Amino acid sequence: MKIKPVITNKYQSKYLNITLDFDLNTNLILISGDSGIGKSFVWQIFDNDRDLDDNLETLNYKDIKDVNAKIKGYTNKLVIIDNADILLDNEIRKYIAFDTTNQYIIFGRNPEYLYLTKENCKELVIKDDIIKLEDMFQL
Numbered sequence: 001m002k003i004k005p006v007i008t009n010k011y012q013s014k015y016l017n018i019t020l021d022f023d024l025n026t027n028l029i030l031i032s033g034d035s036g037i038g039k040s041f042v043w044q045i046f047d048n049d050r051d052l053d054d055n056l057e058t059l060n061y062k063d064i065k066d067v068n069a070k071i072k073g074y075t076n077k078l079v080i081i082d083n084a085d086i087l088l089d090n091e092i093r094k095y096i097a098f099d100t101t102n103q104y105i106i107f108g109r110n111p112e113y114l115y116l117t118k119e120n121c122k123e124l125v126i127k128d129d130i131i132k133l134e135d136m137f138q139l
Contacts, residue, residue: 005091006027006100008024008103011078014054018045019130022129022132023129024103029106030084040060043058054077055078056077056078056080057078058080058084059071059079060082061083063087068092077103081107086107093112093113118135121136121137122135
């Protein structure tokens with residue numbers, strides 16, 4: 001399900017010598033891939049930025065007890081979720097899929113109940129110390 005971004009269409013950050021440069025062309029992005037490709041590292045960059053940006057929220061395995069309540073309580077946030085396969089149950093996945101007040105970047109492998117299209121599925125590309133998003137299903 002492709003919905004235009006409601007919070008931002010671009011996110012940039014710098015951490016040590018790494019630059020994060022994300023073009024966000026949809027309201028929900030699933031970043032998938034093998035272990036060890038940098039998903040949790042990228043989540044950590046967002047988590048570091050959270051104190052500087054009131055519109056940014058980060059969730060990971062530490063939030064497992066109250067993740068549904070947190071997500072349903074957010075308004076006008078860019079929500080970054082790591083370890084989504086263990087954090088998100090089917091109910092909250094459906095909620096996220098139809099939420100038009102927040103924007104999501106989800107790190108995980110399970111797309112069930114998110115109602116994704118190819119525009120929602122991305123992978124990390126790291127080149128010259130710059131991390132970008134690329135379409136997972138390129139034509």
